[in-house]
Amino acid sequence: MRGFNIGLFGFGTVGQGVYDILKDLNYSKLGTIQKICVKDPVKSRKISKENFVYNKEEILLDEKIDVIIETIDDPEEAFKIVKTALDHKKHVITANKKMLAYHLKELTNIAKTQGVAFLYEASSCGSIPIIRLLDNFYTIDELLYVGGIFNGTTNYILHKIDEENLIFQTALKQAQEKGFAESDPTNDIEGLDSLYKLIIITYHAYGIMLDVKKVPLLGISTLNDIDIKFAKKHHLKIRLVAYSGIKNNQYVAFVLPIFVNKNSPLYHTEYEYNAVVLESRYSSQQFLKGKGAGSYPTASSIIADLQSIANNYKYRNHKESTVNIGTIDFDKDIKFVVYLRKNVLSDNILINWEKRYVLDNQEFGIANVNLKELKKITEEIRKSNGFIALWNDPWNRKNTHLENHIEQVKEVNQIEI
Amino acid sequence: MRGFNIGLFGFGTVGQGVYDILKDLNYSKLGTIQKICVKDPVKSRKISKENFVYNKEEILLDEKIDVIIETIDDPEEAFKIVKTALDHKKHVITANKKMLAYHLKELTNIAKTQGVAFLYEASSCGSIPIIRLLDNFYTIDELLYVGGIFNGTTNYILHKIDEENLIFQTALKQAQEKGFAESDPTNDIEGLDSLYKLIIITYHAYGIMLDVKKVPLLGISTLNDIDIKFAKKHHLKIRLVAYSGIKNNQYVAFVLPIFVNKNSPLYHTEYEYNAVVLESRYSSQQFLKGKGAGSYPTASSIIADLQSIANNYKYRNHKESTVNIGTIDFDKDIKFVVYLRKNVLSDNILINWEKRYVLDNQEFGIANVNLKELKKITEEIRKSNGFIALWNDPWNRKNTHLENHIEQVKEVNQIEI
Numbered sequence: 152m153r154g155f156n157i158g159l160f161g162f163g164t165v166g167q168g169v170y171d172i173l174k175d176l177n178y179s180k181l182g183t184i185q186k187i188c189v190k191d192p193v194k195s196r197k198i199s200k201e202n203f204v205y206n207k208e209e210i211l212l213d214e215k216i217d218v219i220i221e222t223i224d225d226p227e228e229a230f231k232i233v234k235t236a237l238d239h240k241k242h243v244i245t246a247n248k249k250m251l252a253y254h255l256k257e258l259t260n261i262a263k264t265q266g267v268a269f270l271y272e273a274s275s276c277g278s279i280p281i282i283r284l285l286d287n288f289y290t291i292d293e294l295l296y297v298g299g300i301f302n303g304t305t306n307y308i309l310h311k312i313d314e315e316n317l318i319f320q321t322a323l324k325q326a327q328e329k330g331f332a333e334s335d336p337t338n339d340i341e342g343l344d345s346l347y348k349l350i351i352i353t354y355h356a357y358g359i360m361l362d363v364k365k366v367p368l369l370g371i372s373t374l375n376d377i378d379i380k381f382a383k384k385h386h387l388k389i390r391l392v393a394y395s396g397i398k399n400n401q402y403v404a405f406v407l408p409i410f411v412n413k414n415s416p417l418y419h420t421e422y423e424y425n426a427v428v429l430e431s432r433y434s435s436q437q438f439l440k441g442k443g444a445g446s447y448p449t450a451s452s453i454i455a456d457l458q459s460i461a462n463n464y465k466y467r468n469h470k471e472s473t474v475n476i477g478t479i480d481f482d483k484d485i486k487f488v489v490y491l492r493k494n495v496l497s498d499n500i501l502i503n504w505e506k507r508y509v510l511d512n513q514e515f516g517i518a519n520v521n522l523k524e525l526k527k528i529t530e531e532i533r534k535s536n537g538f539i540a541l542w543n544d545p546w547n548r549k550n551t552h553l554e555n556h557i558e559q560v561k562e563v564n565q566i567e568i
Numbered sequence: 569m570r571g572f573n574i575g576l577f578g579f580g581t582v583g584q585g586v587y588d589i590l591k592d593l594n595y596s597k598l599g600t601i602q603k604i605c606v607k608d609p610v611k612s613r614k615i616s617k618e619n620f621v622y623n624k625e626e627i628l629l630d631e632k633i634d635v636i637i638e639t640i641d642d643p644e645e646a647f648k649i650v651k652t653a654l655d656h657k658k659h660v661i662t663a664n665k666k667m668l669a670y671h672l673k674e675l676t677n678i679a680k681t682q683g684v685a686f687l688y689e690a691s692s693c694g695s696i697p698i699i700r701l702l703d704n705f706y707t708i709d710e711l712l713y714v715g716g717i718f719n720g721t722t723n724y725i726l727h728k729i730d731e732e733n734l735i736f737q738t739a740l741k742q743a744q745e746k747g748f749a750e751s752d753p754t755n756d757i758e759g760l761d762s763l764y765k766l767i768i769i770t771y772h773a774y775g776i777m778l779d780v781k782k783v784p785l786l787g788i789s790t791l792n793d794i795d796i797k798f799a800k801k802h803h804l805k806i807r808l809v810a811y812s813g814i815k816n817n818q819y820v821a822f823v824l825p826i827f828v829n830k831n832s833p834l835y836h837t838e839y840e841y842n843a844v845v846l847e848s849r850y851s852s853q854q855f856l857k858g859k860g861a862g863s864y865p866t867a868s869s870i871i872a873d874l875q876s877i878a879n880n881y882k883y884r885n886h887k888e889s890t891v892n893i894g895t896i897d898f899d900k901d902i903k904f905v906v907y908l909r910k911n912v913l914s915d916n917i918l919i920n921w922e923k924r925y926v927l928d929n930q931e932f933g934i935a936n937v938n939l940k941e942l943k944k945i946t947e948e949i950r951k952s953n954g955f956i957a958l959w960n961d962p963w964n965r966k967n968t969h970l971e972n973h974i975e976q977v978k979e980v981n982q983i984e985i
Contacts, residue, residue, distance in 0.1 A: 168850075178708060181708070278852050278854060279854065280701060283704065288872050289872070290875045290876075291598070291875055292871075293594055419833065431868065432592075433585075433865070433867065433868035434859075434868040435695055435862065435865045436858065436859070437696065437858040438855075438856070438858065439856050439857075440833065440855040440856075441851070441852060441853065442852035448850070448851055448852040452851075455705050458707045459704070459707075462707075462884065
């Protein structure tokens with residue numbers, strides 16, 4: 152193994168984590184950070200000025216640098232950096248999930264043509280090596296589904312709501328104070344961050360690039376007291392779940408809140424942890440849990456990628472040309488049972504209620520929705536501050552315990568709320 | 569990718585699983601089973617006689633056959649088959665954990681000299697790709713520990729004892745009827761099966777071969793009513809855990825029962841599931857759960873290995889020459905807090921009780937033991953039908969909840985049992 156000459160972009164939480172680990176004696180033989188490119192020349196930083204450059208070409212056009220580690224926030228700028236680096240035959244490691252969700256396929260093709268490694272384990276579920284496993288272990292396997300809790304911020308909020316009986320706003324504020332949520336938490340709480348990761352993971356699981364705009368999506372920003380009490384009443388917890396897989400012989404994908412009971416591994420995924428559940432035709436269900444964010448957990452995934460480049464590893468993208476799972480539209484006739492709450496006055500959508508309650512101006516309860524309508528319904532619901540959560544666990548094909556809950560609901564004429 | 573010519577040894581649960589999966593259209597391009605070697609020429613089997621041979625040389629000396637898949641029970645015979653196959657430059661996949669626990673290093677060296685692949689993911693924790701992850705992802709990482717529930721049979725028994733208030737013997741009988749336990753369950757319930765897997769996993773995690781005879785070991789065969797009630801009284805479950813890692817800056821390994829509370833991921837590892845917990849210096853804790861046995865889950869790991877051979881993958885054994893974790897003896901001054909039960913009359917060992925109760929002729933409670941004495945104590949305890957279980961979760965470095973339990977125990981003068 153030789154040591155790489157590394158160009159690092161960004162010196163935030165993740166960039167500093169990478170810097171720290173590579174200073175550690177056990178890891179320093181992997182390579183040396185030659186230059187760090189940052190935006191702001193004035194900002195005070197914990198290491199001296201000589202380490203930094205402010206013009207990306209100083210790294211990208213430096214022929215001595217053979218590996219680029221990209222950890223900046225701005226997805227457009229990240230795309231330019233990664234593309235230029237690949238064009239100059241440099242190996243690239245990136246953690247930018249939004250950039251990947253839009254440009255993954257294009258960049259993969261460039262990397263292949265150029266014969267360099269393009270790795271991004273840190274982009275999805277932090278320290279959980281899910282991309283590696285999909286690319287390496289579940290290779291020709293026919294995956295039934297892959298999904299889970301892909302966002303630590305929302306999980307921390309949902310955990311606190313459940314554990315300490317907080318309302319959404321208080322839990323969000325606590326998460327921000329603890330550094331788990333950004334000052335602008337939109338990407339997290341609206342489910343976009345989970346969706347970006349789902350797109351990356353789906354590319355490795357099924358060889359398809361989902362369209363950000365087409366996947367049914369609802370976050371937890373509209374979660375209110377009625378929803379929380381409804382969950383507690385039924386001894387359930389709420390989790391935000393991303394799912395990609397086969398249901399009723401058709402491919403479906405979504406990011407939606409879900410009600411889980413104590414038999415689900417997601418029920419026990421607490422604080423800012425991430426979880427991945429997957430099953431292949433023959434492997435039976437697998438469950439993985441780990442820290443989804445944080446300086447060192449994320450940076451350790453980047454370092455593992457660096458080690459892999461030293462071993463001449465490149466993603467194989469086995470699935471790309473081999474899997475045929477039909478057309479990837481979301482216009483299919485697949486029934487979902489959901490918990491739903493909406494304003495009685497918002498009548499842009501017709502709800503097929505299984506059991507309906509009314510309190511103040513809110514109607515809520517158990518309803519049937521079809522995948523065809525799901526995208527439209529989630530959008531309408533969000534506009535009117537309503538809420539939807541899957542009532543059935545998508546990877547528990549028996550769903551027995553949750554069906555019991557529906558029976559319970561049917562029997563009760565009025566629930567106390 | 570070309571299709572391999574495969575020689576299969578054994579046609580039991582796992583061998584038949586491999587046969588079935590390779591008949592599946594999606595997987596058949598990986599290769600074709602040319603011959604299956606079995607012991608008994610008379611036994612009736614689900615496929616016709618032409619598939620079988622009864623003399624191992626018919627496969628091992630066949631130059632057309634390039635991959636051997638070994639799934640037989642007998643470890644001595646398995647060793648001979650694997651060694652001969654490697655000597656003849658054939659790639660080898662094996663699931664034989666006992667054989668590996670004794671011969672892993674020697675066979676690895678032969679495979680390296682011969683330049684062939686020698687893979688055995690199916691030997692450890694069935695469908696959980698732990699060897700792959702240690703070899704590929706946690707490569708140069710400094711692992712703090714790796715361990716977990718490595719045996720599905722004992723976990724099924726412990727789950728049933730807890731869930732249905734069974735006694736050990738009834739739960740064992742049920743496990744045998746369900747096919748989870750062998751007619752001779754000694755290897756499982758005495759912890760040997762877990763130990764074999766621990767040795768294989770430790771080789772990949774730390775580059776060292778543990779000696780079967782030296783690792784402190786106790787299974788669950790002596791578990792009795794007092795132990796079960798003591799666990800229930802404190803809202804704890806009993807699990808059989810294998811552990812390899814650093815404690816108090818020293819390397820330790822053991823297979824022991826443990827008391828876990830509801831905050832432990834092992835508490836929620838039920839039925840015949842296996843679980844792996846590991847943490848590297850920077851990655852934070854990772855948890856993996858999956859089926860540890862069964863025809864298809866085990867065979868799917870073998871098929872993943874076969875796919876890897878097609879990709880020219882060989883284990884890298886990074887850790888072998890690089891890790892220095894001191895001498896691997898178990899003669900160290902490391903304190904463990906344990907639950908312990910012994911016959912009052914068996915006084916070959918002096919117990920340092922923290923809290924002691926007596927009922928009939930059994931004394932039990934919380935005690936301190938030193939790693940130095942642990943091997944001797946487990947042996948004495950087993951001889952006299954006593955029981956030991958770790959009172960502290962070895963990978964929860966804070967141990968706060970379990971310390972609370974000790975406080976509780978101290979406060980109670982007499983527990984009802």
